[in-house]
Amino acid sequence: MSPFPGGFSDLSGSSQQKPYTGHTLDWGRRVQKGMRWCCHLTLRCSGGGDNWANGRGFRGERGEKALAEKMMNGFGHGHNMEEEEVEEEEDYAERRRLESSAHHIYNWKNVHQDLHGWASELDVGELITIPNFSLYDAMSAIELCDVKMDIGLLLKDRKIKSFEEGMERGSLKMDNFLAVEYLAVMERSLANLILWIEGHCLAQTVFTMLYLHKPQQVPDELIRTYCWSLLALCEYVRQIMLDGYVVEEEDFQVTSLALPPSSNADAPTAAALLKSVKSCEETSSKQARKHRSSFKETSLADDDLQSQQWNALAMRFRFLRTLLQFFGSFALRSESFFAEAPQLIDLLEATIEKILAGYKLSEEQFRAAPGFESLVNLHLLPPSFPRHTPATVDGKSFDFFRSLSHQLRIVVSARDRLKTIEGFLFYLRTDGVLLDSALTRSMMQIVIGASLVLKRCSGDAPGKWELISTSDFIADSLRAFSNPPVLMSGFAQYEHHGQMKEYIETFLRSCIASTSVVLRNYGLNKARQRDSLAACLVDLFALQDDAEKFDEYFNAQLAELKLTGLNHTFCFGSWTLTTMLNAMADFLFCGLELQLYANSELHFVYWYLYDVLLHCEVQTISRAESATRENELAWQILHEVNLRGNKKAGGSKKKQNGRTKGSSESVPRPHVLYLARAQTLHHFCGALHYALLALQWQEKIKRPDQSLDCEEFRYYHRLMPFQERNAPAFVDYEQYQQVKSVMARNHVLFVGSSSGENSLDSVSDAYLKSSFNFQQADRHLVLWAKGGEKAILSKLCKRNDVIVRILATGRNCKAVAINFDLHPWFPSLSLL
Amino acid sequence: MDQQEDQFYASADEILHPVGVTTSTNPSSAAGKSSPGRDAIRKLFHRELKVVLVDDRVIIGSFFCTDRDCNIVLGGAREYENEADFAGGKVEPRFIGLVMVNKKNTKAVFVDEKAEDAVEGAK
Numbered sequence: 034m035s036p037f038p039g040g041f042s043d044l045s046g047s048s049q050q051k052p053y054t055g056h057t058l059d060w061g062r063r064v065q066k067g068m069r070w071c072c073h074l075t076l077r078c079s080g081g082g083d084n085w086a087n088g089r090g091f092r093g094e095r096g097e098k099a100l101a102e103k104m105m106n107g108f109g110h111g112h113n114m115e116e117e118e119v120e121e122e123e124d125y126a127e128r129r130r131l132e133s134s135a136h137h138i139y140n141w142k143n144v145h146q147d148l149h150g151w152a153s154e155l156d157v158g159e160l161i162t163i164p165n166f167s168l169y170d171a172m173s174a175i176e177l178c179d180v181k182m183d184i185g186l187l188l189k190d191r192k193i194k195s196f197e198e199g200m201e202r203g204s205l206k207m208d209n210f211l212a213v214e215y216l217a218v219m220e221r222s223l224a225n226l227i228l229w230i231e232g233h234c235l236a237q238t239v240f241t242m243l244y245l246h247k248p249q250q251v252p253d254e255l256i257r258t259y260c261w262s263l264l265a266l267c268e269y270v271r272q273i274m275l276d277g278y279v280v281e282e283e284d285f286q287v288t289s290l291a292l293p294p295s296s297n298a299d300a301p302t303a304a305a306l307l308k309s310v311k312s313c314e315e316t317s318s319k320q321a322r323k324h325r326s327s328f329k330e331t332s333l334a335d336d337d338l339q340s341q342q343w344n345a346l347a348m349r350f351r352f353l354r355t356l357l358q359f360f361g362s363f364a365l366r367s368e369s370f371f372a373e374a375p376q377l378i379d380l381l382e383a384t385i386e387k388i389l390a391g392y393k394l395s396e397e398q399f400r401a402a403p404g405f406e407s408l409v410n411l412h413l414l415p416p417s418f419p420r421h422t423p424a425t426v427d428g429k430s431f432d433f434f435r436s437l438s439h440q441l442r443i444v445v446s447a448r449d450r451l452k453t454i455e456g457f458l459f460y461l462r463t464d465g466v467l468l469d470s471a472l473t474r475s476m477m478q479i480v481i482g483a484s485l486v487l488k489r490c491s492g493d494a495p496g497k498w499e500l501i502s503t504s505d506f507i508a509d510s511l512r513a514f515s516n517p518p519v520l521m522s523g524f525a526q527y528e529h530h531g532q533m534k535e536y537i538e539t540f541l542r543s544c545i546a547s548t549s550v551v552l553r554n555y556g557l558n559k560a561r562q563r564d565s566l567a568a569c570l571v572d573l574f575a576l577q578d579d580a581e582k583f584d585e586y587f588n589a590q591l592a593e594l595k596l597t598g599l600n601h602t603f604c605f606g607s608w609t610l611t612t613m614l615n616a617m618a619d620f621l622f623c624g625l626e627l628q629l630y631a632n633s634e635l636h637f638v639y640w641y642l643y644d645v646l647l648h649c650e651v652q653t654i655s656r657a658e659s660a661t662r663e664n665e666l667a668w669q670i671l672h673e674v675n676l677r678g679n680k681k682a683g684g685s686k687k688k689q690n691g692r693t694k695g696s697s698e699s700v701p702r703p704h705v706l707y708l709a710r711a712q713t714l715h716h717f718c719g720a721l722h723y724a725l726l727a728l729q730w731q732e733k734i735k736r737p738d739q740s741l742d743c744e745e746f747r748y749y750h751r752l753m754p755f756q757e758r759n760a761p762a763f764v765d766y767e768q769y770q771q772v773k774s775v776m777a778r779n780h781v782l783f784v785g786s787s788s789g790e791n792s793l794d795s796v797s798d799a800y801l802k803s804s805f806n807f808q809q810a811d812r813h814l815v816l817w818a819k820g821g822e823k824a825i826l827s828k829l830c831k832r833n834d835v836i837v838r839i840l841a842t843g844r845n846c847k848a849v850a851i852n853f854d855l856h857p858w859f860p861s862l863s864l865l
Numbered sequence: 866m867d868q869q870e871d872q873f874y875a876s877a878d879e880i881l882h883p884v885g886v887t888t889s890t891n892p893s894s895a896a897g898k899s900s901p902g903r904d905a906i907r908k909l910f911h912r913e914l915k916v917v918l919v920d921d922r923v924i925i926g927s928f929f930c931t932d933r934d935c936n937i938v939l940g941g942a943r944e945y946e947n948e949a950d951f952a953g954g955k956v957e958p959r960f961i962g963l964v965m966v967n968k969k970n971t972k973a974v975f976v977d978e979k980a981e982d983a984v985e986g987a988k
Contacts, residue, residue: 138979139913139915139977139979140977140978140979141915141975141976141977141978142975142976142977142978143973143974143975144909144974144975144976145971145973145974145975147905148906148909148931148935148937148974149935149968150902151901151902151903151905151906152902152906152931152932152933152934152935153902153933154900154901154902154903155902155903155931155932155933156898156933157933158932158933159898159932159933160930160931160932161903161906161907161930161931161932162929162930162938163910163911163929163930166929166930166938170963171929171930171938171965173963174938174963174964174965175961175962175963175964175965176964176965176967177918177922177924177964177965177966177970178918178919178920178966178967178970185922185944185959185961186920188946188959189920189946412959413959416961416962
């Protein structure tokens with residue numbers, strides 16, 4: 034007995050070739066095997082990302098093989114069977130042979146009445162079972178004919194059971210399609226594709242379209258080509274998700290437990306496919322032109338409609354072709370991908386706009402699309418699987434693709450931002466937040482992974498995608514951020530001193546691991562990202578300790594080398610500290626985004642961000658900037674002294690001097706951007722902290738019952754991952770309470786009032802502080818934010834500023850609503 | 866440790882099967898009882914049963930368990946849409962695993978005699 038029902042394409046396929054014996058005991062067994070294959074596949078696929086780094090396409094090596102074959106190999110089953118499994122297989126085959134010889138055909142005897150008679154002898158509540166089988170096992174059984182548990186009842190309602198059955202009975206439309214039917218098929222299957230990309234099961238979404246089961250048997254050319262294109266697209270998507278290696282089970286189902294049998298014959302290659310899609314597009318536009326000209330002659334409304342519909346179809350084929358070209362080129366790691374991609378995206382966006390402006394299908398037309406049966410694969414899925422995914426995206430498919438094309442643009446331009454880690458993380462935190470689909474998140478990881486590789490790999494694929502060695506990347510990042518003297522370009526002459534060179538390499542190596550984890554974090558979904566951030570903090574803490582020790586060591590060495598003026602203090606340290614603080618802040622922001630915190634907890638979450646993390650980050654960035662400047666100056670002076678000492682020609686020195694000065698002035702430091710962003714966030718958090726604190730003092734925020742509540746406990750729970758850290762030191766709840774009381778009491782002392790926190794003065798003081806911070810945030814915002822984010826944050830600043838100033842005047846209102854509808858991190862306040 | 870474990874299980878058993886309640890969820894307690902009907906049922910255990918449901922579906926599975934109300938539990942069950950599908954042998958069954966059929970949804974129950982013959986033949 035197998036608890037793992039399901040089915041596999043190859044299983045059902047193989048059984049069709051064998052003569053059916055009527056004996057099906059092996060079913061559970063086969064299904065179990067199928068499950069194991071599925072696991073193999075997942076494990077094998079998990080290492081898939083390497084292919085790109087080595088410059089091999091998933092189809093590049095063997096040329097452009099038949100897509101359908103890949104589809105079935107990829108989705109259906111793997112080939113690696115462990116030895117143990119092979120042994121089991123032989124054993125099983127032997128048993129199977131004996132069994133089948135014993136009872137080839139069943140010999141049924143009716144025991145219906147007998148059984149009732151025998152059962153009546155049992156006591157009430159007595160269960161008669163095989164050994165080791167209890168009531169609890171029986172409870173897990175599926176109750177047949179129960180509407181909620183038994184999907185067998187639903188299966189009877191299927192209009193078409195399979196492609197073959199539909200074809201034989203004529204219930205599946207095969208030819209003479211109308212333009213509107215083509216449109217409906219496309220629209221509905223694209224909606225299904227989106228559902229799959231968004232995490233539903235493949236068998237219940239894309240493969241509810243029966244034409245996909247046997248595309249080679251579909252006589253209609255447009256539908257056939259469309260089917261192959263869709264299969265190719267599915268394969269590209271699946272491959273990207275596997276290679277990106279950031280999707281979780283809840284984001285995307287890479288493998289499907291069950292797929293309808295399909296043949297791999299006659300699948301066109303990618304190039305041939307693009308050609309046939311192109312010819313379909315031409316056919317459609319020819320039809321559109323024909324109807325347009327006949328409309329001009331006859332002025333029949335039907336001709337006009339037909340022309341619009343064919344035109345819409347041609348646009349959809351063009352869209353499909355562009356999408357295939359884009360993903361095909363991406364999947365094959367084409368050399369020209371990054372050069373071609375912007376034009377392809379332009380074309381994609383233009384086509385989508387035309388589609389959105391063109392002919393629209395009605396709800397009935399959408400539902401009446403031929404060749405769809407939502408329950409067609411249900412019998413292949415486990416009995417406990419959710420019933421079916423309703424096609425709910427009707428008409429919205431191209432809105433999804435519009436958003437997708439925006440995201441693709443971000444992915445494509447990411448490679449140019451991979452100069453320094455700070456710069457890239459800044460890009461990910463600003464533009465990158467738009468990547469809300471698992472597909473684009475995976476693509477981003479692929480671009481990162483394929484652009485940055487460990488040094489040993491870069492030799493294998495020289496020139497491919499302009500690989501940068503990760504250690505060079507880290508060194509560049511450090512140079513740009515805090516300019517450590519030991520990494521300066523002219524420092525090489527001192528490297529033979531002692532162990533310095535080895536130490537530098539050791540530090541860079543230890544940075545690679547944590548950097549790759551940090552970069553990967555941004556590909557994960559929010560919940561996983563939060564967990565991963567908390568986990569990687571431990572490594573970052575250790576790295577920070579190392580960095581400080583290295584800084585001390587290098588400082589001592591610099592003094593020994595008599596390189597006066599060069600200072601290594603905080604050079605490595607501030608870089609690691611910024612990475613760490615960013616990770617800590619992102620941990621809390623992720624919590625806000627996931628809506629984990631109650632309104633009554635927000636004040637200390639924002640306080641920790643404001644007073645501890647972001648405050649420290651602002652200081653660190655400023656310190657790094659000044660260190661960069663000072664070290665550069667000191668280096669120049671040293672250089673000049675050296676030159677003078679060597680009695681070199683003065684002319685060349687002057688020239689060099691002038692150029693260095695000029696370049697340092699003309700190129701604005703990236704710190705300005707990081708600092709502006711950190712300050713904006715810092716003031717935002719401060720503003721919200723003061724506002725929420727004052728609201729709490731005024732009891733305008735609902736708090737848990739005091740007798741059941743322990744804020745201290747919640748404080749430690751929310752900030753748990755930070756507790757092991759001493760720089761920046763973890764701030765205890767007691768200290769936070771002191772800060773709060775100082776704020777309230779300070780004012781009390783000034784005014785001479787005897788009341789504490791709840792006094793009107795300390796409340797209005799907090800509101801005014803909040804208002805000040807909102808204004809500051811707005812001021813810093815313009816320096817770095819752009820587009821939609823700038824507009825939203827600015828709107829939030831202004832709106833909240835007004836509200837807190839109203840509250841500061843002591844105006845009476847019942848309560849204040851806190852809504853995270855505009856921004857996931859910062860709420861908008863409104864009076865009730 | 867073993868003693869403690871035994872005590873734990875003993876107490877857990879008491880909670881799960883309170884004294885005085887006649888429901889014997891523990892198969893071992895029922896195993897002791899014997900009557901012609903019980904023996905006949907025990908003979909059918911592990912044999913293939915074909916249950917025809919009121920909506921004509923055919924369920925084939927290994928007989929595991931039953932009770933006074935003739936609720937039948939089958940293991941490794943397969944479902945055919947109708948008798949013709951089963952007899953035709955061309956349609957793959959749907960694998961549903963462990964299932965329970967109750968009396969009111971059962972139209973007919975068959976047992977596979979062939980298996981018995983094979984077993985007896987082997988003896």
